[in-house]
Amino acid sequence: MPQYQAVKGARDIFPEEAARWKHVEGVVHALAALYGFNEIRTPVFEYTELFQRGIGSTTDIVGKEMFSFQPDPNGRSITLRPEMTAGVMRAALQKNILGTAPVQKLYYISELFRKERPQAGRQRQFSQFGAELLGVSSPAAVAEVITFMMQVFDSLGLRGLRLRINSLGGTHDRLRYREALQAYFSPYRQKLDTPSLERLEKNPLRILDSKNPDLQEIVSGAPKLYDYLDTEALDDFDKVLFYLSERGIAFDIDHRLVRGLDYYCYTAFEVTGTELGAQDAVGGGGRYDGLARELGSSSDIPAAGFAVGMERLLMTMEKQGLFTALKLQAPLVYVVLQQQEYTDVAMQVTFRLRKSGIRTEADLAGRSMKSQMREANRLRCSFALFIGENEVATGQYTLKNLVTSEQSTLPLDRLIEILHEPASGE
RNA sequence: GUGAUUGUAGCUCAGCUGGUUAGAGCGCCAGGUUGUGGCCCUGGAGGUCGGGGGUUCGAGUCCCCUCAUUCACCCCA
Missing domain, CATH: 3.30.930.10 (Bira Bifunctional Protein; Domain 2)
Structure with a gap:
């Protein structure tokens, strides 16, 4: 505990x-x-x-x-x-x-x-x-x-x-009915349970609500409120x-x-x-x-x-099983960096993607690529965007579709366009 | 407030009539593949056995107390 x-x-x-x-x-x-x-x-x-x-x-x-x-x-x-x-x-x-x-x-x-x-x-x-x-x-x-x-x-x-x-x-109806109930239940005082006895004085209507099986017979014989309306x-x-x-x-x-x-x-x-x-x-x-x-x-x-x-x-x-289809909204893209030295670039890219309205997640803990990919998978991301040696050198990034495993390397602006296409899920 | 129930790893649970370093599955972490996930394999971390006291050579296992959980009564959403 x-x-x-x-x-x-x-x-x-x-x-x-x-x-x-x-x-x-x-x-x-x-x-x-x-x-x-x-x-x-x-x-x-x-x-x-x-x-x-x-x-x-x-x-x-x-x-x-x-x-x-x-x-x-x-x-x-x-x-x-x-x-x-x-x-x-x-x-x-x-x-x-x-x-x-x-x-x-x-x-x-x-x-x-x-x-x-x-x-x-x-x-x-x-x-x-x-x-x-x-x-x-x-x-x-x-x-x-x-x-x-x-x-x-x-x-x-x-x-x-x-x-x-x-x-x-x-109010009038209830007052008359209340008196009728008290008159009806009073002879049964011996048989009523403690809470019901209390209600008899304060609020006899609530005796009718009692779930006590021993009282059911008495209760069912009580005057009906309906007859007093x-x-x-x-x-x-x-x-x-x-x-x-x-x-x-x-x-x-x-x-x-x-x-x-x-x-x-x-x-x-x-x-x-x-x-x-x-x-x-x-x-x-x-x-x-x-x-x-x-x-x-x-x-x-x-x-x-x-x-x-x-x-x-x-x-x-x-x-009733009405929540089965309901899931947390997944990020669209997970930014994966090859080595920690690319963290700054990754943060920039992540920010640009988010700025353009794309749900993006990135590793903040400096974990291994494998971990990052697993995380992307766990979060049910649709894409991984890789930042490695080549990407930093050329300014072209690799986008991998995690469902089809297809990937292509393009300038960031172009990738953002692709991610905004309806087929991408955005 | 009353009654019953349960309390062992993050989760679901094993643990025989008390007996050596407390287990499994799932999950988590790492590696297998030093630029790539899901499947698989290997390894690892993680437990004051709710807490306290007692009985005993020895208690997760028995007894008492306590805390918490869950369900029910009462009543209500």
């Missing part, structure tokens, strides 16, 4: 994997532009209260998973962001961007931090891409956000992802489903889908994959009309958004 290791739950991404990230990020950026979402970058830390208010103090994230610290002895507590929505909303309110344009469509690809035990598909530092649509509260807005997300999956070539969707109703909520939900169907987006209605964050209302959704192990959620989101008020806004700001776990997305793509 080396003396220093990456912090628990944090990992390094080396060049080959970084290429995969760039590929995925490229698709996200391109589709965001297509859908009219603009990138926002917010600080990695915020005042702790923001998350306590925004995410909800009863949630696990706030209760036990935040990296919080106090930089100044008597100063305010600061927290490494465990999710993006609260920060984005804070930024929007702080600058009052809705004052200049009443609808804001924002997206991000950002690093998040949660103090959990790492396991497959879960790290302490991880990243999400996501979108937030602020200022509109229509089924069309929710459908737009979901469609954007699903098209990213589609464009990346993902198959077999499952979209589950539910309506949580408005008023017509407005039902119409809203139907409309969202209508848009999705019309666009050919498959979904499963799941009346037990609740989601862990307090701020969701009306539509909530989640996308799961089968290749991820226990942590099978790739992304999720919903509508959160109440968040802005929670954060001190004097007016209502309806909003909808989603977040997708980049690591889980990449993991699923890997399992």
Whole structure:
């Protein structure tokens, strides 16, 4: 074991994997532009209260998973962001961007931090891409956000992802339902497990999420949220489903889908994959009309958004073999020098090639010709350009095609022309 | 936070009931070809056997502690 290791739950991404990230990020950026979402970058830390208010103090994230610290002895507590929505909303309110344009469509690809035990598909530092649509509260807005997300999956070539969707109703609906749940579960107190008992008081909806097999029977008999939705909520939900169907987006209605964050209302959704192990959620989101008020806004700001776990997305793509064709970009030319005394010439030539836009690599370590050739081969270069006694004397250099093994000796200007020809791969 | 799992070379792993200088494949470096790679051949470098303690004549192998990994629970992306 080396003396220093990456912090628990944090990992390094080396060049080959970084290429995969760039590929995925490229698709996200391109589709965001297509859908009219603009990138926002917010600080990695915020005042702790923001998350306590925004995410909800009863949630696990706030209760036990935040990296919080106090930089100044008597100063305010600061927290490494465990999710993006609260920060984005804070930024929007702080600058009052809705004052200049009443609808804001924002997206991000950002690093998040949660103090959990790492396991497959879960790290302490991880990243999400996501979108937030602020200022509109229509089924069309929710459908737009979901469609954007699903098209990213589609464009990346993902198959077999499952979209589950539910309506949580408005505040009134949820209040009535909450009481109904408490009434239903209270007689079962003896049988409930500790976390469920706690939820019974704080947030009974989340009992429905329980995976405890012993509780399944009780849970399945619980009142359905769906039966407590008023017509407005039902119409809203139907409309969202209508848009999705019309666009050919498959979904499963799941009346037990609740989601862990307090701020969701009306539509909530989640996308799961089968290749991820226990942590099978790739992304999720919903509508959160109440968040802005929670954060001190004097007016209502309806909003909808989603977040997708980049690591889980990449993991699923890997399992589905979607990266096989992706390789690091190879240099076109490797400059090989016969003896070290030609280093200066080699550096000049290398520079000229690069200046003309040709991806060029050269030996910086003074290694043997054989090593240089092996290196050229390892890097999958298409050409080797030799600098030796003859070349220096005549000013004509030897270019070898490493695939066909053909080589010719010509002035550098001429070689650069050849290298720029499409057949050369440039 | 709880449970289980694994920890031997850069990587993937051997190492029988504890017994001489700890191995293989791949990778890396060098040479075979002092102006030419991929294949092949030869050689080489590289290991506090995660760390500490204990049992023993003797520990990579057994025991304890510790650190780390991985997976699962909880919850979530």
